[in-house]
Amino acid sequence: MEELGYWGKALSVVQSVGASIYDRVRLRKGGLVFEGLLMPPADPSDDQHLVLKLDSGYNVGVRIEEGVEVELVAKSPRYRPELPEVPMKVREGLPKVAIVSTGGTIASRVDYVTGAVYPALSARDLYNVVPELGDLASIDAEVLMSIFSEDMHPTLWSKIAEAVARKFEEGAEGVVVTHGTDTMGYTAAALSFALRDLPGPVVLVGAQRSSDRPSSDAALNLMSAVTVASRAPFAEVVVVMHGDISDTHALVHRGTRVRKCHTSRRDAFRSINHPPLAKVEGGKVELLAKPLRDRDPERRVCIDARFEEKVALVKVYPGFDGSLIDFLVDKGFRGLVLEGTGLGHAPHASFDSIKRAVDSGVVVVMTSQCLWGRINMNVYRTGVELLRMGVLPGGDMLPETALVKLMWCLGQTEDLEEVKELMLTNLAGELQERTQFSDYLR
């Protein structure tokens, strides 16, 4: 999150008098005079109003019209506040946990004078935000990158995987990756395929609200993530986030089974077609499902972090005619994940394009926009026809996980038969032979 300033008409008025946000300004409009601190715009998409915090404490929005006069009264001292320093307690004998930061709002802190939010990324910053971390683990923190998660990219997944592997090689017992929530599920799937033979857990964690908000979920999530990294008995890639809207517990989701299902609730992340792997409450990790493998500090991590970028995820809908697929084939795409309807269907109007894609050597995988349940292309004629064309059934893989897996498989080998076999094989808990009906909307 960053400060959202003025733009357009409002910006040119503000700049004409050399004012910045939080400066003291005076506005004259008709016979009225408003004086106060220039605040960030109430609606950042609107360039027609300035917002002042009056000395009364009230905010007022003043429309910029013909005849409005703006005057700079005093510049505001803007500074990055030094938070009171909490001594870094490094206790003997605590487990070693590495925190790799990629961006997102989990570890940010607010400047309460200016309202701006700064990333808090060093180990010292993290202790400042959540001093209790020092009681849990000896923490090595590294800022790997600082990007919005909507800009996360397969090339960056490789960098994150490499950094995680390095941390294990340097002696970490578990690695926490802080990440924006928007695409955290995709990155969790990517690390699940890229990292094999993990000695301990890799824990992705984020926050739905930045730590400047009283309602922030950052502290519980970060504490729970470090608890899992240092104490959980398993060694796999997981996402740890709030389990409900209270502050009582966090849930641990398998990296290939998790999806952000709400734009803003703290418990937005859900395991799909599988129970959550564990629950973190009161400093304890309680298993809820069978882990893929147990923690073993002697194990040496293997990394295969190449991802093919020429893979697309395409959702079908009424009226979808396949021309998008033709375009992708012509652009040299090597893989295509369809988010079909129901048990794995697509409109017959797109069949020629799908067949052409398969015949051109594009690996086409069918998943369902239902999200829950599993592909079964043997029930109806449409599915059978697609199977006969060579479309691969995605089982109970999430569409997003199937996309990441196909990018990964095509990054491992040029042999299409091998890619197809890998896609139909369970590699990291992403593909079950049976899907429990009871794992619906839990």
Place this chain on the structure above:
Amino acid sequence: MEELGYWGKALSVVQSVGASIYDRVRLRKGGLVFEGLLMPPADPSDDQHLVLKLDSGYNVGVRIEEGVEVELVAKSPRYRPELPEVPMKVREGLPKVAIVSTGGTIASRVDYVTGAVYPALSARDLYNVVPELGDLASIDAEVLMSIFSEDMHPTLWSKIAEAVARKFEEGAEGVVVTHGTDTMGYTAAALSFALRDLPGPVVLVGAQRSSDRPSSDAALNLMSAVTVASRAPFAEVVVVMHGDISDTHALVHRGTRVRKCHTSRRDAFRSINHPPLAKVEGGKVELLAKPLRDRDPERRVCIDARFEEKVALVKVYPGFDGSLIDFLVDKGFRGLVLEGTGLGHAPHASFDSIKRAVDSGVVVVMTSQCLWGRINMNVYRTGVELLRMGVLPGGDMLPETALVKLMWCLGQTEDLEEVKELMLTNLAGELQERTQFSDYLR
């Protein structure tokens, strides 16, 4: 659902002796002889095996290899069985309900000799399948079309809307539309926008399992749909489907708020960001939320059933670079619904393409792949930048509903400003000013 036959190698062997499914055949392989009824393939994507039902009752799969001999023993009588006829009880004074059939498996019946499934579409057939319907309403049934729901198309939505309007004009108090489940949510949204001033309910209904299965949900769904059409106090477009996996009740979902969330469970349909509108249990309709409008037999239905087909739904993901958007703009698309991440974000790598789309006069609407929650593009810089480009925030509209709505709006007017205003206005319960947090995953 239809009979799934042999193909490829298996088909040519079967055809070479003039055999069809359910014919009696004899297979010789090495020293072994198998004789029995030729059954449909166990795995319809496999063309290497024939399946025989032996006289013992067991099925056996025989691999077609060099040296296998096939012989036709006897043709099977194949016929469409006449079910015992249930007299059509047309009671005096019952409400008039029209049933418009579009396809799907809800009203099908199995030929228990051949295993083939026939559509049961006439009023008489429906009475045969669910004789209790005659106690509920005086039913006028019409076969409008018979297509797989994955092939449903905006031009067909118009035909369905016209048929529904006609049924009301002919005196129906409620109209039931039977529909395949794959795209039922899209059609429900389409009818919600296309039909205004409804005198009574329009009820879409389907079945997750065809009525030939002992576990079919067809009967409860159909009974509940007719109950709603004839007795519910409201007049809006709804979907009626099983409320849980037992046979106790059905739920009524608003047409613009409903989505198929499971590939195969009977309670696959869920209201998103809104409670279900009502519950149907024991022949009673219990309201759970406020209807859009009450039933009024004097009201005359209005129909605006034009849909623009050049509208696409595009889901973004890590690595999405906007070239798909360029393609759609170049192809003359007029509308684009983005299924973005989180609060309404897309990768910066796609911004040039999005801006070009908007600047070319394409209406671009942002929705979230989270599905639950609502778009808020004022929180982070990425969202603000998209708003400033002219991307419309989709509020708490489902991506699928936003797609249908944009198709409808662009079908109503050439005036882009009017289209944009309509997209930001609640027309049929699809767009709420506030989204209740409690309406998550219920």
